[in-house]
Amino acid sequence: MTSINAVTDLSNENEIAVVTLNSPPVNALSATVRDGLAAGVKQAIADPSVKAVVLICEGKTFIAGADIGEFGKPMTGTSLLDVEAVIENSPKPVIAAIHGTALGGGLEVALCAHYRVAVPSAKCGLPEVNIGLLPGAGGTQRLPRIVGPEAALDMVTSGKHVAARKCLETGLIDELAPEGGLRAAAIAFAKRIVAENRPLKKLRENNAKVDAARGHPEIFANFRKENARRFRGFLAPEYNIRCIEAAVNQPFDEGLKTERKLFMELMTGPQSAAQRYVFFAERQVWKLPDVPGDTPEIPVKKVGVIGAGTMGGGIAMNFLNAGIPVTIVEMESQALDRGLSVIRRNYENTAKKGRMAMADVETRMALLTGSLTLEDLADCDMVIEAVFERMDIKKDVFTRLDAIVKQGAILASNTSYLNIDEIAAMTKRPEFVLGMHFFSPANVMRLLEVVRGDKTTKPVIATVMKTAKRIGKIAALVGVCPGFVGNRMLSQRQREAQKLVLEGAMPWDVDRVLYDFGFPMGPFAMSDLAGLDIGWVKEKSSSSTIREVLCEMDRRGQKTGAGFYDYDANRKASPSPVTEKIIHEFRAKSGITPRKIGDEEILERCIYPMINEGAKILEEGKAIRAGDIDIVWINGYGWPVYRGGPMFYGDLIGLDKVLARMKQWQSGMGGDFKPSALLEKLVAEGKKFRDLK
Ligand code: 3HC
Ligand code: NAI
Secondary structure, eight states, rough: EEEEEETTTEEEEEEEEEEEEETTTOOOOOHHHHHHHHHHHHHHOTTTOOOEEEEEEEETTTTBBBBGTTTOOOSSSHHHHHHHHHHOOSOEEEEEEOSSSSHHHHHHHHHHHHHHEOOTOOOEEGGGGGOOOOOOHHHHHHHHHHHHHHHHHHHHHHOOOOOOHHHHHHHHSEEEEETTTHHHHHHHHHHHHHHHOOOOOGGOOOOOOHHTTTTOOOOHHHHHHHHHHTTTTSSHHHHHHHHHHHHHHHHHHHHHHHHHHHHHHHHHHHHHHHHHHHHHHHHHHHHHHHEEEEEEEOOOOOOOEEESSHHHHHHHHHHHTTOOOEEEESSHHHHHHHHHHHHHHHHHHHHTTTTSOOHHHHHHTEEEESSSOGGGGTSSSSSEEEEOOOOOHHHHHHHHHHHHSOTTTTEEESSSOOOOOHHHHSSSSSSGGGEEOOSSSSTTTTTTEEEEEESSHHHHHHHHHHHHHHHEEEEEEEOOOOOTTHHHHHHHHHHHHHHHHHHHHOOHHHHHHHHHHTTTOOOHHHHHHHHTTOOGGGGOOOOOOOHHHHHHHHOOOOGGTBEEEEEEOOOOEOHHHHHHHHHHHHHHHTTOOOOOOOOOHHHHHHHHHHHHHHHHHHHOOOOBHHHHHHHHHHHHHOGGGGOOOOOHHHHHHHHHHHHHHHHHHHHHHHHHGGOHHHHHHHHHEEEGGOOOO
């Protein structure tokens, strides 16, 4: 065995050279890996006793891509394209041996090998689109030459990880190796190649599939049309499509040039910068400075949920999906039956769409027990309360729970706004109490705000974070304050949206600006969807806001066929003349002379106060990092990922600009716009949120 460099070894096993990479955690193509790989393969080629070369990786995976941490920094070492040229032009066959994931640049390297073998659990994919990029090392040109343009379009625009068996069908890999026996199988495969004198298969020369698609522009037109909604706002999917088009319409080397040009455009643009930032923020959010990774955890084998309403049902589904038994408690049998049947119907609908097996519906339902008594939660390891949003009811539930549920179990509330410490104080074990704030629909939305109370202990936090991962959520640890992180910032946007309508904008103007910014819908469309009557009490209603007037007219949102918007039978919204009249009258009654409000002001008024509130949240220590706030907004509220979250966006547009506007509005319109001390400090020091450590 020869050591080529710190991460590369070369050995010769009976005329088969084995180049082994070992660069944890994922063998990303850092400069050292690229250097070692090129040198290792070159040395193998130069050795006259070597007949073929196997490329394999140590650790949990084959190469998982370029080293994203190197992007945006000056290039050092051998370029990836040069590494690939060494492999592809090798006069001796090179075989890539794949386990774990061959992703991005990793798969591109494998596509330059002449053959690929993989274990059944391996996966291949080009996930660059998820970080706002396209495969920039020939992937867009070689992939369609092996799997065909249609399959390639799907892979590059979805970033999907494709299972080895499927790859075998499409020809992406040549042979499956037994699990655990990859090295031996790859060497045996290499010997066969040599013995049978098989050709050096170069994908660049494999033109049949791209030739067949030439002259069929409808392949691309249809694909664009079918996916327009999914791709809205994103640059990278479109650029990926253009590269596959180039593979079909241009000779290989021209196609490579197109790929390079478009890759560089994306790499230097703001969307990819934002998406790369989110990639790391999504991983950092799990790291808690004062709760180390080895903090002891409480085993969670059985979960209780209280309330089988909108949230309780969805929360239960998360655990059932992960194979964890759930007991769900309601007050009355009617509500319980309704809750249980909604869960069943959700599963059945998923199965009907082919997204899960019918048999799995029963497996999951079998894990669910309905009950009308809290006593049935006695032996649960974790209980999540999702009853009405009223402090008196929550306090009552927690007092009773404390007496019933075994010691050492975690008691959580799904409250949206209420004070967790007040709830915890009703128990004799406040150290086991915290908030687990799910988002609606709770079985779909990825975000979980984990709300740390004053007394919550570290093992409880560690357990809940781990459990969040088990049920497929992304969890952000936040502190106690009204609305926590997400809803607290949302309140800023809602308040300004409503004020803008009083001052002269129409709800659909505000919604259009935020939709164009990249949100799935604007605040008024969102209110119509959620129901305008949340928290509205008919008897107390006094026409004091536009929302109240709408509710009084039974325009309570989509469910009543009208709210801010009018809805047709297909729930398609259109601006409502009725709402418009109400708004005109309301302004007149309030003595407001409407003014014309531009799109820029709408956007700034909705977004800047959120950024300012985010700064206050950081200043008060209610979120650990600016990145955590961005994770909350991207995963809980549909903030467009290509804009990196509100805090990233603040950094991008300039905190000085945000501060100047807040001050200007404060002097004209008062206290709602009081700048955060942290924002002032950062601007004074010429720093950004990302400089905070
Ligand atoms: N570059 C740098 N670091 C990477 C990385 C990469 N490509 N992929 C993963 N890492 C790091 C993570 O940041 C994390 O670091 P940390 O422990 O310090 O937080 C560590 O590796 C482990 O990653 P995960 O926590 O995500 O581990 P999982 O086991 O859950 O997932 C994975 C492994 C499926 C490989 C996942 O990490 C992943 O999807 N990685 C990104 C793959 C990717 O996007 N590749 C394409 C890169 S772009 C490219 O190749 C351009 C080319 O076309 C020129
Ligand atoms: P919901 O009204 O749909 O469901 C509440 C359920 O709790 C009802 O079925 C009710 O019968 C039951 N319930 C009330 N008191 C009970 C008790 N003492 N014992 C057993 N069951 C009882 O309400 P929803 O929307 O599910 O909200 C529940 C909680 O989740 C609230 O705290 C809310 O603020 C929070 N939340 C709601 C979100 C939403 O979008 N709806 C989002 C995030 C949190």
